[in-house]
Amino acid sequence: MNTHVEVKQTAFDPSACLAEFVGRIGDEGAVVSFTGRARGHAKDGALIEALVLESYRGVTLASMRQIAADAHAKFPITASHVIHRTGRIAPEEAIVFVATASPHRRAAFEAADYLMDRLKTEAVFWKREEHASGSTWIEPTDADRSDAMRWSNSLS
Amino acid sequence: MNTHVEVKQTAFDPSACLAEFVGRIGDEGAVVSFTGRARGHAKDGALIEALVLESYRGVTLASMRQIAADAHAKFPITASHVIHRTGRIAPEEAIVFVATASPHRRAAFEAADYLMDRLKTEAVFWKREEHASGSTWIEPTDADRSDAMRWSNSLS
């Protein structure tokens, strides 16, 4: 299985990840990437100073590897790339980068979409937003859970 | 409308496009990119030497701009980037690069997916694959047409 899964302690550049990913695939016709970035403002408009992500030993990486393996089992993709930050993340910095390659456009899109839905709800991270008045733990939203449910009726 | 639409005569680097795109957006949480690349083998396994794309004067760029405008009208995206090659394209080179940004993951995915479906079937290009025994014109497949139809029942 041609996948690269990594937890990063420091800031990373999504375009460098895309370059690395494209550099290790063949002549697949379709490459999809998703970059999740730390926002600078909460829904109520309050300034967010940082997003802090906590991981747990090998469990976090293992959960990401399982999700990548499931994506390869479920979709005809030939390669994937899953990078996730931990630690203190400034607004506009990347939190997560996912890329997929396939001969088929639809498979590449769906697998990237699936990877993100699973990462949002099942990857072993805990995150909180720090703002002037304290910090707020962020859990998956109802939308995140219903997005993830889209795939479950045909899970292998 | 924060969109950049361009026809390129020469090879371009999708990761540089992603860097440029991310460099001109704000703190949007979701960035999706799609790269379409020239394949090296036809479905029957025959070696493809090059993909040749033809465009027509200002009509090609206008068709791409219309598709980008429709994506902005249809989805809550804040920015988009649409680059398309013309001319002779070697296997593994990028043909098309699309990127979208949104506060919402689903909107970014759907808008990129939509842009590609429309570009495949409505952008004013003609393409042929060159191989040892001659060349073959490529038209949208049935899958391309049915992909594009997915959006039409809710077209604004």
Place this chain on the structure above:
Amino acid sequence: MNKSIDVELCGKLADSYGGSVTLDISQDGLSVRELFAAVSSAYPLLAPVLAGGRIRACVNEVIVPDDAMIHHGDAAALFPPVSGG
């Protein structure tokens, strides 16, 4: 007095006669429908594909309907089905 017009042939339409063909047209011009008939008559290898209903005419960088008029000096082109990406 007749004038002539160059019609650009895009994509696979260029396979038989190259990227453009020339037609004599009257000073009053002709409709897209008449253009198709004139091209089919003067360049018979194009007749089958022009009869297939999937070719569009482009005049001065705008895709136009069958009853649009074309005059000497216009930039006319014929588009087979497009395919980007």
Place this chain on the structure above:
Amino acid sequence: MNKSIDVELCGKLADSYGGSVTLDISQDGLSVRELFAAVSSAYPLLAPVLAGGRIRACVNEVIVPDDAMIHHGDAAALFPPVSGG
């Protein structure tokens, strides 16, 4: 003779008592169910969230069911709902 075990508290569970708490446990160990009760009793601010049914136990880097056993020397942790991305 009783032994002790450190239980790591992940995410929001660390808000009240920091990132880990210590429990005395018997030499026979205890089940996950008993761990929840012992933590709730010794660290009462954690009792409501542990009773909510959404906390999972992780022993030696594996998420385990309620009847799994934990012994002195195991790496135990409590996970609130996870959220990546």
